[in-house]
Amino acid sequence: MSDMMDAGLVTQTEPFPETEKEFAGLLNELRALDPDDLEGKMVVSGFVNHPYGPDEARCLECMYYLVHRQWCDLPELAVPVEANWWCRLWRI
Amino acid sequence: MPNMLWLQGGACSGNTMSFLNAEEPSACDLVTDFGINVLWHPSLGLELGENLQKMLNGLVSGEIPLDIFVFEGSVVNAPNGTGQWNRFAGRAMKDWVSDLCKVAGYVVAVGDCATWGGIPATAPNPSDSQGLQFLKRSHGGYLGTGYTSKAGLPVINVPGCPAHPDWITQIVVAVATGRGGELTLDEFQRPKTFFTSFTQTGCTRNMHFAYKVSATEFGQRKGCLFYDLGCRGPMTHSPCNRILWNRQSSKTRAGMPCMGCTEPEFPFFDLAPGTVFKTQTVMGVPKDMPTGVDKSGYIKLTAAAKAASPRWAEEDIFVV
Numbered sequence: 001m002s003d004m005m006d007a008g009l010v011t012q013t014e015p016f017p018e019t020e021k022e023f024a025g026l027l028n029e030l031r032a033l034d035p036d037d038l039e040g041k042m043v044v045s046g047f048v049n050h051p052y053g054p055d056e057a058r059c060l061e062c063m064y065y066l067v068h069r070q071w072c073d074l075p076e077l078a079v080p081v082e083a084n085w086w087c088r089l090w091r092i
Numbered sequence: 093m094p095n096m097l098w099l100q101g102g103a104c105s106g107n108t109m110s111f112l113n114a115e116e117p118s119a120c121d122l123v124t125d126f127g128i129n130v131l132w133h134p135s136l137g138l139e140l141g142e143n144l145q146k147m148l149n150g151l152v153s154g155e156i157p158l159d160i161f162v163f164e165g166s167v168v169n170a171p172n173g174t175g176q177w178n179r180f181a182g183r184a185m186k187d188w189v190s191d192l193c194k195v196a197g198y199v200v201a202v203g204d205c206a207t208w209g210g211i212p213a214t215a216p217n218p219s220d221s222q223g224l225q226f227l228k229r230s231h232g233g234y235l236g237t238g239y240t241s242k243a244g245l246p247v248i249n250v251p252g253c254p255a256h257p258d259w260i261t262q263i264v265v266a267v268a269t270g271r272g273g274e275l276t277l278d279e280f281q282r283p284k285t286f287f288t289s290f291t292q293t294g295c296t297r298n299m300h301f302a303y304k305v306s307a308t309e310f311g312q313r314k315g316c317l318f319y320d321l322g323c324r325g326p327m328t329h330s331p332c333n334r335i336l337w338n339r340q341s342s343k344t345r346a347g348m349p350c351m352g353c354t355e356p357e358f359p360f361f362d363l364a365p366g367t368v369f370k371t372q373t374v375m376g377v378p379k380d381m382p383t384g385v386d387k388s389g390y391i392k393l394t395a396a397a398k399a400a401s402p403r404w405a406e407e408d409i410f411v412v
Contacts (some may be wrong), residue, residue, distance in 0.1 A: 003121070022371050028297040061394045063319040068403040084121065087393055091376045092394050 001042060001079065005049040009039065013046040016053075016088050026089060027072035030076040041077060059085045061092050094159035094268040096122075097151065097192065100131040101178055101185050102212045102221050103165025108135050114257035115339060117265055128268050134164075138366030139160035145181045149381070150356040152191040154237075160267055161196035161258075163189065166205040166212040166221035167234040167320035177219055186234065190222070192362070196269040199224065199241045200248045202260055204389040207249040207280075208233070215362060225281065229356040243272055251283040253353035258335055259286050280356060282329070290383070291350045292318075292325035295342070296410075303328070303401035305392050310347060313410040315397075318382075322369045324352035324360070326382035 017023040026044060033040045048070045051058045060083040061066045066075040074089060100108065111112035114117055119136075122128040128339075130136060131147065139147055142236060151157040169188050169268055175184030193199050197223035201224045204210030212221040225233040226249040238248055248267070250259050263283060266272060276284045292298065300307070300316040303338050307315030324342055330344045332350070341349055354359050361367035372379040381390055 002326060018374060018375060020366055020372065023373075024366065055391070060398055062376075063393060064308065065398065066305070066406045067398055067401055068406055073306070075308055091371075091373055092378070092391060 001038065001047065002049060004035050004039060004042065007046065009042060010049075011043045011046045011048065013048060013052065013088055013089075021087070038079070042078065042087075045077060047070070047081075047085060047087050048087070049082070051084060052086035052090075057086055057090050057092075059083055059087075061091070062090045063092060072092070093127045093129045093167075094197075095129045095131050095151075095157055096160040096162060096264065096268070097131045097158055098162040098164065099180070099185070099188065099192075100134045100145055100188070101163065101165035101206065102168045102219055103203070104204055105164075106135065107164045107206075107252075107260070110252075110257045110261050111202070111255040112257075113338075114251060114261040116258050117261050119261065122264060122268075124262060126265050126268055128264065129159075131158075133217070133277075146189060148192075152188075152195060157197075159197040160193050160200065160264060161192050162200045162202055162264065162267035163197070163206045163224060164202045166209050166219070166223065168212075169220035169222065169234075170218065171220075173220070175187070181219050188321055189234065193224075193235055193239065193241065197244060198242050198248065200250060200260075200263060200267070202250050203255050204251050205251045205360055207247075207251040210253065210389060211359060212370065214359060223249075226356060229280075230271075243267075244396050245272060246277070248275065248277065248283065250273075250286075250311055251280075251282060251349075251354045253358060256335060256364050257338065259279075259283075259331075275339070278329075278334070280353070286330040286331050287354065289329070289334065290326060291330045291332045291342075291344065291352075291354075292382075293331070295325055296333075296342045297344060300399060300405060303350060303405040304397045305401065305405050307361055308349070312408075313347065314406070314408045315342055317347070318336040318371065319378075321349045322351075322367075324355075324380070325350040328355055330351040330354040353365055 028046045059081050151158045170177045175186035178185040186376040201207045207220050208223040208226040225235050231237050297316045305315050306319035
């Protein structure tokens, strides 16, 4: 994932899912992907390899982030992530 | 021997079922140990028809003293304020409620429907339901803000959907044994002894709340249910994790998010599809914070807690 983002992978960071319906819509998009389609997951979820937004939000604060495993525990993603990354499924 | 009457308005009988499951004290203990005379109850009352009417009229006239009036269910006012959609013993239930509350020593509202209207009073409230002395958060309800029973107390509200069996019987025993004056009530007239702490108090997932580890699916024993699954334990006043259900467990202990059923706004979000078991957020931050916590403090706390969390917090520690 890090290599893909370093290579300039463009992901959909906007719009941020403000409502539960929008959030659920993104989850449905992720569920429709092949579980091994890592690039597709990254694009739909809007991954970036740096903090994002006016609050400099990071995976570190996200409820789905497991610090010791450096892992995103959101079942639809379930990918290794870094503390300073961010995606638009961020929730605290 | 104090007389107790239990009537049921717009209700599902859930609080009756709860009452019959009480253990400390049990419904039988009320009679055998505390000498309460259960005049009538929807599941236990023997009188029917004219005999029941005669007894109710005797209570209203003062011929039979009414020491404790327990009401379950909403006060139904429809149609057009007549209350005829909920008739009982020959007249509108709301008229019995009016008359019985005038002569009752204590009035105890049991369950959300009797306390603040509950699910029946949720918009559009087709039955024009009210709680005895509240309509949701608004003080007043059917009896009005100034109502007090003969003992000088307002309606004692024991909310919940249903109320825990022992909350009901312990309050009934307190008033029946002359300790009603010792009860202190909160702003919603709930006994403080039960409704000052939070549902979260005593929750076995508190470690996961502290370290900000979320349960992401039902049935997980790891993780807190507040972050993603809509649990209202941190902002709901109840002793559900202090006085356990069936003496065994609680919703949150069993992996079921608290739905906040002891608060006047229940059901939250007006039963909109997809909102009940999902934490409502604004830009990824919970719309409803734990009581007393603000957004910036919450974000700082989260960063610090996650950074300091131990490895075991990410694992299932309740191994069978």
